[in-house]
Amino acid sequence: MSGVNLTREQSEKRTQSGSLFYWTGHPFVDAGLVAILLIAGKKKPEDLTVEDVEKAISFAAELYATKEWSTKYIHGMIFPNSGILMANPSMGKKRSPTSIAENLQSIFEELKSSDNDSPTCVLCGRRPAYSKKDIYLSVFPLLGTGGVPNFFHSANLRGADICAHCVFLAQFMPLISYRLSRVLVIHAYPYELMLELSKEALEDIKKSKLASQARGFRRPENFLFHLVGEVTRKMESSEFWENASVTLYYFICNNQNQILDLIHIPTPVLRFVAYANYIDPMGWKRIVAMGWRVLPDENDFDKFERERRNVVYSRLLNNESILSYFYNSKERKVNTNWNLLAFYCQEVLGLDEKILEFVKDVGDRIVETIGMLPDHKLDDEVRSLERAEKLYQFEAFFIRIEKLRQNLGIDKPLMTFDEFARILMAYGEDVSISWKTVKNLLLFRIYEKLHDRLMKSAELDKIEEFGADESEYSIYGGGNE
Numbered sequence: 001m002s003g004v005n006l007t008r009e010q011s012e013k014r015t016q017s018g019s020l021f022y023w024t025g026h027p028f029v030d031a032g033l034v035a036i037l038l039i040a041g042k043k044k045p046e047d048l049t050v051e052d053v054e055k056a057i058s059f060a061a062e063l064y065a066t067k068e069w070s071t072k073y074i075h076g077m078i079f080p081n082s083g084i085l086m087a088n089p090s091m092g093k094k095r096s097p098t099s100i101a102e103n104l105q106s107i108f109e110e111l112k113s114s115d116n117d118s119p120t121c122v123l124c125g126r127r128p129a130y131s132k133k134d135i136y137l138s139v140f141p142l143l144g145t146g147g148v149p150n151f152f153h154s155a156n157l158r159g160a161d162i163c164a165h166c167v168f169l170a171q172f173m174p175l176i177s178y179r180l181s182r183v184l185v186i187h188a189y190p191y192e193l194m195l196e197l198s199k200e201a202l203e204d205i206k207k208s209k210l211a212s213q214a215r216g217f218r219r220p221e222n223f224l225f226h227l228v229g230e231v232t233r234k235m236e237s238s239e240f241w242e243n244a245s246v247t248l249y250y251f252i253c254n255n256q257n258q259i260l261d262l263i264h265i266p267t268p269v270l271r272f273v274a275y276a277n278y279i280d281p282m283g284w285k286r287i288v289a290m291g292w293r294v295l296p297d298e299n300d301f302d303k304f305e306r307e308r309r310n311v312v313y314s315r316l317l318n319n320e321s322i323l324s325y326f327y328n329s330k331e332r333k334v335n336t337n338w339n340l341l342a343f344y345c346q347e348v349l350g351l352d353e354k355i356l357e358f359v360k361d362v363g364d365r366i367v368e369t370i371g372m373l374p375d376h377k378l379d380d381e382v383r384s385l386e387r388a389e390k391l392y393q394f395e396a397f398f399i400r401i402e403k404l405r406q407n408l409g410i411d412k413p414l415m416t417f418d419e420f421a422r423i424l425m426a427y428g429e430d431v432s433i434s435w436k437t438v439k440n441l442l443l444f445r446i447y448e449k450l451h452d453r454l455m456k457s458a459e460l461d462k463i464e465e466f467g468a469d470e471s472e473y474s475i476y477g478g479g480n481e
């Protein structure tokens, strides 16, 4: 990971003359740096002083010496048997804030060392590997237990080649982690975003002396999406997320288990979720609510969000379309406005603006046509589009609308032959831009424009138990041919 194109001499000069710490791009190391910055109330590593570091050491040592932290959290979930943080249960008697602080201090002292015989750190690529301790999972989470020759590709029998800077910072990572059923570290870029998303963990620790439980959220992605909404509304702008990149590290590292889930939130998804929260928070809530098997009522939404897996979130993270969640087909109404739908299509699905305008225009022509029908006929036509599961059924819908236009005496055809070919063929079966995308967009437009009338006809259905009248139907052409 020596993406930094500097020789070690050059970079040492820079770190000696410059700051104590620097961002590395490694989630656990950066997390430790965030913790120290937040404790110091600062934003940039270059602003940190030795006093800030000492303050962070004593803050951490105080907590880590407690039983709740040492055995349950540090030993049980992050650094099993850590000698540095004295998390090994057998160390219970000797464990004290002072001894933990001394251990941390001694690694910090090593930052000044320049042992040129050591290999370079594999995480930051800037400093010689720390050689006073074997570097396994008790020192750095998820590294493996070692114990097998050539466990590490560097063939270093003393563990991974990680420098004192990176080892030191990783020890502070628990302070900004959230404790769900596993440990959650939110790595984000730009780094000010990481500070923003992590500060709640530290604030909770200050209040309760316990690791933050992320407000009882049980799923890391739900918590993150919730935070995105909050931050956006607080900033009163969605631009904060413009070039943002967020990855969730959801792991557990103890003597029985080493598990890591890596959840990357694509930048377009972040931008979209932020924009949605910014321009139509209620609409976004309605969209998300459809991602649960049962639609929550107003009071249950928060509970569901904390506890249950949400399909809308999962689909966003898996690069699958959520277009059908933009409307509620049972109630035939839209959950938000065309504006947000268009933003989603362009930003996340990558749909061309012109194509989108074209489909919207076709949608309006369909609305113009079926809008002239009596209520129950209108209902039939919309239903045939809703039920189109195969391409030929979708095609049949357009042919029926075309005939309707002729029968109703509307001058212009619904589409030219070229347009017809375009809407049906040009998008193929591509996951994001298939004819099903077009179908969803058209339904959205129809519900948006004709909701009231569609619901009126549903009401009529209920009251009169309307039977389809064949002769009347033939006036408007169509039927399933």
Ligand SMILES: [Zn+2]
Pocket (backbone or CB within 6 Å): 121, 122, 123, 124, 125, 126, 127, 162, 163, 164, 165, 166, 167
């Ligand atoms: Zn390093």
